[in-house]
Amino acid sequence: MNCDEARILLHALLDNELDAGHAREVEAHVASCPACAAELAAQRDMQRVLADTNLRYAAPASLRARIEASMPQPERRQPTRRSVLRGFAMGSAVSALAASGVVAVVLRQDDQQRILSEVVSAHLRSLQAGHLIDVVSTDQHTVKPWFNGKLDVAPPVIDLTAQGFTLVGGRLDYIDARAIGAVVYKRRQHVINLFVSQTSSTEHRPPKTQTMQGFNCRRWGERGLNFWAVSDIGNDELAEFVDKFDAAMKANVEE
Amino acid sequence: MPANEDLQKAQRFREAALPYLDDVYTLARYLLRDASDAEDAVQECYLRALKHFDSYRGPAMKPWLFAILRNVCNAEYARRAHRPSAIEDMPGAAEQTPIWQETEASPETEVLRSRDAGTIRKLIDALAEPFKETFVLREINNLSYREIAEAVGAPVGTVMSRLARARAMLRAAWTAEEEQAR
Incomplete structure (x- = not known):
């Protein structure tokens, strides 16, 4: 074996891609050639440093959501014309849940903090240029x-x-490895993201505000849905938003 | 309303292909060197993969996805007027240069200092194609030589020589960067 061949094959040796016979040949050459031995050591050294470094990129959650959304989705009950006209299909949402038989996820207590941080991250992502809204409408x-x-x-x-x-x-959006809806509001120039996901619990959970990374997040549960309202507006204003939303939702249902 | 077999196919595809999303995105980032172009390319890759999922016969999902992503990226290279060369069209001259000339300039016993991931990513980004691609597939995406050959449509021998050259170039660039940093 000459040096030219060894300089290529030593990489295959490092990568464990050589059969026993070729591995012996390369090792024999390296044992008798200081230059190739130095090269092997240097490459092994570089491979070790590379292995210790995280060189991967994580796909953004928005990309995952985009790909999910582009695939055929399981059948869902279409909202009736009347409920669409009413602009609010709470009844349809609940019956769709029951009809689809989807196993709703029960959140464990220790998951709450992680999900809060995911919600805040999703809010931050949405503020980057071009990420806020998929469907632009005030209607x-x-x-x-x-x-x-x-x-x-x-x-x-x-x-x-x-x-x-x-x-x-x-x-x-994408929270807790699942696609989730975000309804976007504005208060003056401040963005409020209202994230909505389903839950197995139909009982009412009173609103609770937590703060993370300077954002207020008010979270509550109502009729099989979990809500997170996230914004940089003050605590009082966010609570006001949630109260008004909740009141409007109840008014819609009782209509 | 999608037909039932479409849904089942989509579900099988999800389970088979979505776990590799980070791998595909990582390769796209290195090939395109732009986050938003990479996202578009990955989405297009998954759309095409789903479309051709019926004809997928294995053996491994990862190289198959990478092969599709390469095609998408080649189209993107073509679109970028200022960067006309596709992966396939790189001049062969670079591959024929003897490998060992690269590292002779630097003291071969020198131990590389660990660098932060950002610096190393930049050094990898600066590698020429098709060497960068081979390097990323091996060192970051952990493909075997055979799988790389499958993904890039080249013989294993070519993969080996590209990889040797990529590592020699990276080490030279790394050493040069350390000299500068001093």
Whole structure:
């Protein structure tokens, strides 16, 4: 074996790609050739440093959500014309849940903190240019049907413009390894992301505010849905938003 | 409403292909050197993969996805007018240069200092194709030589010589970078 051959084969030796016979040949050459021995040592050294370094990239959650959304989705009950016209299909969302028989995820207590941090990350991502809104509309009758067929759940879309919170659109996001709906509102120049996912629990869980990385996150549960409202607006204003949303939602159901 | 077999196919595809999303995205980032182009390419790759999933017969999912991603990236190279050369079209001259000339300039016993991931990523980014691609598939995506050959459509011998050359170039660049940093 000459040096030219050894300089190629020593890599295969490092990668464990050589059969026993060739490995012996390379080792024999290296044992008798200081230059090739030095090269082998240097490459082994570099491989070790590379192995100790994280050189991978993690795919953004938004990319995963985009790919998921582009695939054929399991059958979902289409909301009735009437519920779409009402702009709020709470009843349809609940019955769709029951009809699809989807095993809803029960969150464990120790998962809460991780999910809060995912929610805040999703909010941060949404603030990057071009990531905020998939469907741009101030009309709840446009935003609401847009979610149909994209999610296991029909997120309530309620226009709160009259109450001082402008509906600006909707978006698919990805939280806790699942696609999730985000309804986007604005208060002055501040963005409020309202994330909605399904849950097995139908009982009411009162709103609770937590703060992470300077963002307020108010979380509550109602009629089989989990809600997270995230924004940089103050605690009081976020609580006001949640109260108005909740009141409007109840008004819709009782209609 | 999608037909039932479409749904089943999509579900099988999800289970088979989505676990490799980070791998595919990593390769796309190195090949395209741009986060948003990489995202578009990966999405296109998964769309095409789902479309051709019926004809997929194995053996391994990862090299198959990588082969599709390469095609998408080649189209992207073609689109970038300022970067006309596709992976396939690189001049062969570089491959014929003797490998051992690369490292002779630097003292061969010198031990490389560990660098932060960002610096090393930049050094890898700067490698010429098709060497970078082979290097990333081996060192970062952990493909065997045979799988790399399958993904890039080249003989194993070519994979070996490209890899040797890629590592020699990377080590030379790394050493040069250390000289500068001093």
